Amino acid sequence: MIGTVVRRLFVPEGAEAGTEVLVFRIALVFKGLDGLLELIGGVILLLVRPEQIRGFADFLTRGELQEDPRDFIATHVLTASNAFSGHGGLAFWSALYLLSHALVKIVLVWAVIRDKLWAYPWMIVFLLAFIVYQVIAMALQFSIGLLLLTILDVVVCWLTYREYRRLRKQRTAVTASRA
Secondary structure, rough: OHHHHHHHHHHHOOOOHHHHHHHHHHHHHHHHHHHHHHHHHHHHHHHHHHHHHHHHHEEEEEEEEHHOOOOHHHHHHHHHHHHHOOOHHHHHHHHHHHHHHHHOOOOOOOHHHHHOHHHHHHHHHHHHHHHHHHHHHHHHHHHHHHHHHHOOOOHHHHHHHHHHHHHHHHHHHHHHOOO
């Protein structure tokens, strides 16, 4: 029952409904939602001063750090907010990264979900470019969030390649059968 509902939501009418296609479609939806969150985060970084970010992080983590001064998440939130307040330009470049990543991701996810064949290679190219950037950024300063984002990008890139090959083969077969 639940599997049927999920397939109807994520696999277009008349499309092959194999497990890999379903996983690919669900991953695309997550990438699209991730893109929306990045867009919101980028806009916030442009509109909010670094000191306000630091103050908000202090407010969010104060209780947890009083309970456990070495709390993993709270200390990382504070460290990240300190980076913004210590380097005014970091917020701008972070916003630029988030906005560019988000806009490219949202447009390409939308096009791929609509089965626009031209979008698949572009999706792969942009994902690979962001993966390379993210690996370099992690080599300079490790971040668990960036690691998780990179893993998601690698999986989506691989699934995009596989789906692109499948769709091209399917469209070639349909074209050949009409000739």
